[in-house]
Amino acid sequence: xxxxxxxxxxxxxxxxxxxxxxxxxxxxxxxxxxxxxxxxxxxxxxxxxxxxxxxxxxxxxxxxxxxxxxxxxxxxxxxxxxxxxxxxxxxxxxxxxxxxxxxxxxxxxxxxxxxxxxxxxxxxxxxxxxxxxxxxxxxxxxxxxxxxxxxxxxxxxxxxxxxxxxxxxxxxxx
Amino acid sequence: xxxxxxxxxxxxxxxxxxxxxxxxxxxxxxxxxxxxxxxxxxxxxxxxxxxxxxxxxxxxxxxxxxxxxxxxxxxxxxxxxxxxxxxxxxxxxxxxxxxxxxxxxxxxxxxxxxxxxxxxxxxxxxxxxxxxxxxxxxxxxxxxxxxxxxxxxxxxxxxxxxxxxxxxxxxxxxxxxxxxxxxxxxxxxxxxxxxxxxxxxxxxxxxxxxxxxxxxxxxxxxxxxxxxxxxxxxxxxxxxxxxxxxxxxxxxxxxxxxxxxxxxxxxxxxxxxxxxxxxxxxxxxxxxxxxxxxxxxxxxxxxxxxxxxxxxxxxxxxxxxxxxxxxxxxxxxxxxxxxxxxxxxxxxxxxxxxxxxxxxxxxxxxxxxxxxxxxxxxxxxxxxxxxxxxxxxxxxxxxxxxxxxxxxxxxxxxxxxxxxxxxxxxxxxxxxxxxxxxxxxxxxxxxxxxxxxxxx
Numbered sequence: 001x002x003x004x005x006x007x008x009x010x011x012x013x014x015x016x017x018x019x020x021x022x023x024x025x026x027x028x029x030x031x032x033x034x035x036x037x038x039x040x041x042x043x044x045x046x047x048x049x050x051x052x053x054x055x056x057x058x059x060x061x062x063x064x065x066x067x068x069x070x071x072x073x074x075x076x077x078x079x080x081x082x083x084x085x086x087x088x089x090x091x092x093x094x095x096x097x098x099x100x101x102x103x104x105x106x107x108x109x110x111x112x113x114x115x116x117x118x119x120x121x122x123x124x125x126x127x128x129x130x131x132x133x134x135x136x137x138x139x140x141x142x143x144x145x146x147x148x149x150x151x152x153x154x155x156x157x158x159x160x161x162x163x164x165x166x167x168x169x170x171x172x173x174x
Numbered sequence: 175x176x177x178x179x180x181x182x183x184x185x186x187x188x189x190x191x192x193x194x195x196x197x198x199x200x201x202x203x204x205x206x207x208x209x210x211x212x213x214x215x216x217x218x219x220x221x222x223x224x225x226x227x228x229x230x231x232x233x234x235x236x237x238x239x240x241x242x243x244x245x246x247x248x249x250x251x252x253x254x255x256x257x258x259x260x261x262x263x264x265x266x267x268x269x270x271x272x273x274x275x276x277x278x279x280x281x282x283x284x285x286x287x288x289x290x291x292x293x294x295x296x297x298x299x300x301x302x303x304x305x306x307x308x309x310x311x312x313x314x315x316x317x318x319x320x321x322x323x324x325x326x327x328x329x330x331x332x333x334x335x336x337x338x339x340x341x342x343x344x345x346x347x348x349x350x351x352x353x354x355x356x357x358x359x360x361x362x363x364x365x366x367x368x369x370x371x372x373x374x375x376x377x378x379x380x381x382x383x384x385x386x387x388x389x390x391x392x393x394x395x396x397x398x399x400x401x402x403x404x405x406x407x408x409x410x411x412x413x414x415x416x417x418x419x420x421x422x423x424x425x426x427x428x429x430x431x432x433x434x435x436x437x438x439x440x441x442x443x444x445x446x447x448x449x450x451x452x453x454x455x456x457x458x459x460x461x462x463x464x465x466x467x468x469x470x471x472x473x474x475x476x477x478x479x480x481x482x483x484x485x486x487x488x489x490x491x492x493x494x495x496x497x498x499x500x501x502x503x504x505x506x507x508x509x510x511x512x513x514x515x516x517x518x519x520x521x522x523x524x525x526x527x528x529x530x531x532x533x534x535x536x537x538x539x540x541x542x543x544x545x546x547x548x549x550x551x552x553x554x555x556x557x558x559x560x561x562x563x564x565x566x567x568x569x570x571x572x573x574x575x576x577x578x579x580x581x582x583x584x585x586x587x588x589x590x591x592x593x594x595x596x597x598x599x600x601x602x603x604x605x606x607x608x609x610x611x612x613x614x615x616x617x618x619x620x621x622x623x624x625x626x627x628x629x630x
Contacts, residue, residue, distance in 0.1 A: 044381035085365030
């Protein structure tokens with residue numbers, strides 16, 4: 001089983017962060033988030049998400065950049081970045097597919113859905129298609145149990161997804 | 175089958191018609207529309223929205239609100255079942271103490287649970303009103319809605335509602351002329367089931383890794399940034415406006431003698447049944463009635479077993495269907511009500527495989543803080559995988575039983591490991607023969623597919 005596939009681990013190979021420059025808009029957005037809390041560290045997760053929205057993932061250079069904006073140590077930012085499953089510390093495809101692998105979907109066709117998607121894309125959990133279009137990951141119960149098996153593509157939630165509808169569905173995402 | 179991508183989109187929906195849902199009997203859902211569309215501020219106010227805030231703020235004391243909530247006995251709908259009124263009465267306030275925080279736990283990730291999504295997506299103002307009242311009672315200066323990152327639609331609905339409420343003066347300075355200042359921010363998460371644990375949630379809110387904290391001190395004493403903090407589930411907070419509007423006695427009466435608990439519950443059913451869904455029913459409604467509403471098991475199969483309220487509750491049998499679905503009753507049968515959303519398992523589905531799926535979830539989602547959880551769960555998973563493939567060895571079941579004990583209450587900082595132990599222990603108790611078959615079955619080649627359900 002590849003259920004533990006995770007993109008949250010720091011990869012020593014992906015070190016194109018050396019020249020990382022925090023976008024001015026992102027810096028402003030992080031500072032605005034900071035003001036919602038009693039202490040700046042609290043904006044850490046949102047800051048990572050802000051960077052990820054622009055780059056698709058969190059490059060190495062973003063860690064000290066965020067730390068500097070928030071006035072906290074880079075280790076605490078990296079500690080947070082590697083803990084949360086939806087913060088990606090490796091490059092991902094243009095669309096991240098999250099397939100719910102929890103109990104209700106397991107009972108209503110998760111295995112068949114996963115097989116249809118891995119067959120269609122030729123990748124397993126934790127992998128990205130060679131054309132950089134899709135990354136495939138498992139996710140905790142999506143709270144769509146009444147319509148399992150459920151999955152997300154980017155911001156969109158689907159369910160139930162019959163295996164034979166997968167090819168058509170993926171076409172919507174170029 | 176040619177489903178168009180648009181028709182595959184998920185929409186949260188209640189399975190009850192508007193005619194069935196009345197303000198007097200369905201405090202959580204009577205305002206919801208047949209078409210499932212978001213209820214904006216205008217419609218919410220037309221339907222008695224913010225009436226409880228107007229009735230209470232500046233006219234009753236915070237202690238009065240807590241008193242009413244204690245009498246109503248709204249038990250925590252996130253699954254723990256602890257009285258919200260009692261929890262509020264333990265929040266430290268007064269004297270030189272700084273005002274603290276009220277946090278809504280909207281990190282719905284319990285396997286098999288899809289109830290808070292409905293309230294968040296379709297009726298966010300009810301939650302905001304509940305938080306204003308809770309903030310008033312607990313002397314909170316600020317509220318946070320901790321929403322799981324994957325609930326995109328809910329985030330849109332909640333953000334919009336917070337903006338509307340602020341513009342209309344329901345949030346901000348001097349709410350409804352009462353002198354009470356209070357505002358709310360939406361905080362969205364970035365994954366990890368453990369964030370739903372109260373103290374891990376507070377760490378996550380503070381921008382840290384979501385490891386649980388030791389208790390005591392309880393959050394009501396020292397929570398977010400060391401301030402008194404109260405954390406309540408979405409459904410719990412959504413009950414508050416009606417309790418304050420109509421009173422504790424009315425709320426108690428909603429269960430109509432079905433239960434010692436008061437109020438209604440958002441119940442649901444998932445799995446292979448004919449009509450999965452959500453229903454707001456008196457708390458204490460039987461699982462049998464819920465199964466009737468769900469149209470029974472699909473494809474003419476028989477019911478094998480069911481979970482009453484998520485992946486961290488214990489398995490129950492068809493003979494338990496007549497039980498009242500409330501905290502005390504279900505607690506007497508080696509399980510917990512949990513979130514009150516049933517997961518149905520049919521006769522042709524393997525309990526060993528399902529428990530393997532559940533323990534894989536708990537193993538992956540352990541935050542790694544406590545040894546029994548971090549190390550015990552992956553070992554549990556490995557044994558279950560062996561049994562599932564017919565590669566089990568003598569002693570495996572006894573080892574699983576001892577793991578279920580060692581993962582149980584009191585060995586770890588939080589309830590994650592005990593939550594994993596309950597389905598494990600109860601599945602072995604009820605279906606030991608299925609586990610034994612994983613030992614006695616003719617050995618498959620290593621890493622072969624699971625042995626067919628009929629044989630396990």
